[in-house]
Amino acid sequence: MTVLRSRLDPASPACTAAREAMLAKLAEIDAEHAKALAGGGPKYTERHRSRGKLLARERIELLLDPDAPFLELSPLAAWGSDHPVGASVVTGVGVVEGVECVVVANDPTVRGGASNPWTGRKTMRAVEIAEQNRMPLVNLVESGGADLSGQSEIFIPGGRLFRDLTRLSAAGVPTIALVFGNSTAGGAYVPGMSDHVVMVRERSKVFLGGPPLVKMATGEESDDESLGGAEMHARVSGLADHLADDEHDALRIGRRIVARLNHRKRGPSPARPADPLYDPEELAGIVPDDLRTPFDPREVLARILDGSEFDEFKPAYGASLVTGWGRLHGHPVGVLANAQGVLFSEESQKAAQFIQLADRADTPLLFLHNTTGYMVGKEYEQGGIIKHGAMMINAVSNSTVPHLSVLMGASYGAGHYGMCGRAYDPRFLFSWPSAKSAVMGPEQLAGVLSIVARASAHAKGRPYADEDDAAMREAVERQIEAESLPLFLSGRVYDDGVIDPRDTRTVLGLCLSAVHNAPVRGADGFGVFRM
The missing domain is CATH 3.90.226.10 (2-enoyl-CoA Hydratase; Chain A, domain 1)
Known part of the structure; x- marks a missing residue:
């Protein structure tokens, strides 16, 4: 296996600020x-x-x-x-x-x-x-x-x-x-x-x-x-x-x-685990307080995977989604982790292939979320982003190996679905305090409503005051921001709990042990992939 080499400087101003925000x-x-x-x-x-x-x-x-x-x-x-x-x-x-x-x-x-x-x-x-x-x-x-x-x-x-x-x-x-x-x-x-x-x-x-x-x-x-x-x-x-x-x-x-139940696990036993090479305490300083600032999920993997070992799959293709193989508390896992937020066609196709490979190998999948969703725009629509995103969602939906999901940062729109959100039946789903999840970001959603309201007023020949628009946008942004936070989502049982990032390896280890009470078998087939 390839050992991940951390480039994180825990003493840097960026890490210090991220850690302070996380602790708050x-x-x-x-x-x-x-x-x-x-x-x-x-x-x-x-x-x-x-x-x-x-x-x-x-x-x-x-x-x-x-x-x-x-x-x-x-x-x-x-x-x-x-x-x-x-x-x-x-x-x-x-x-x-x-x-x-x-x-x-x-x-x-x-x-x-x-x-x-x-x-x-x-x-x-x-x-x-x-x-x-x-x-x-x-x-x-x-x-x-x-x-x-x-x-x-x-x-x-x-x-x-x-x-x-x-x-x-x-x-x-x-x-x-x-x-x-x-x-x-x-x-x-x-x-x-x-x-x-x-x-x-x-x-x-x-x-x-x-x-x-x-x-x-x-x-x-x-x-x-x-x-x-x-x-x-x-x-x-x-x-x-x-x-x-x-x-x-x-x-x-x-x-x-x-x-006296004579209960036996039906999944394979784990190998001997090895501790990560890097201190899990540093996980508190990885995610920036402003989720628009990207972070490298490999820094997270280096602190949760056995021996910090990770064999990356297609590293040069669809680079905003990191995929690859590792072990966690002795259990083999396939990892899908968002790197730069947006999912393009390349990332979607890469994910679909990787999920198929994991099912062929009877390997559980770990999804680490930080995505704003699938890319929009004329160029991307003409390039087939809908069918490629559907391909990824098809693979997630029909994969039968256990799925575990952790919302680290953003988890917006259909990207939440493609990364195995709650509606896609992950065996366990946890959030970090830094996570946010909604149909889209607050500013984007308020902006969409503003454009629709202006167009409606224009079509009816009515004036549309900038003051009213600003008040509407502010109110919508406040509402969506509040409804996208972990406390709100966890309160509605949309996750299985909000966890301290420093406990991630332990929590996932307990979950992997639990899922191996059942057989771990991949899918025999998938739905039609639109090419």
């Missing part, structure tokens, strides 16, 4: 993460503890192997909405008895763990990851069901969760429910549709309708225990497979269930 953005992200970690706040946390119960993240920590990492997913879900940051649920990937599992834990300190629309999005994304990567799904359940004040946004899409649980089971992906408290109404189907169910004596309550609803519906008087208590479900209904004495015992039983 990270501080903002950390402050929002802290809100998710705080759950419902001190009052509800203390009330929960006073009942002798563990917090959601404490349950996760005791479930996982000692000192095992936990890759938390979508921690900023619901940011910018009327619901608390974190969406009242914690999701992620962790190791239980040596087995990588997807964990979903309700946070009962936030409105009793009730589900809001963002809870549904976040949970279903976690279930999707379990399905795509064939990882056991462990639900740590304590929820009052749907937040009824928002039922119109929860009821219809929420049914997908129960469907997906049954499909996981049918696909041979184990599902486990450890019930620590309430699992009521629709939430009762989480244990009802799981392969393995553990309930805690005198704590777990599972029923379709609680005593008040039963009274209203049938006139019957009943109590929690006889209607849906753990003892009843263990001895009478048979819904509980295991009856735990307390929360710690439930987590112990859950670990033993995973140990």
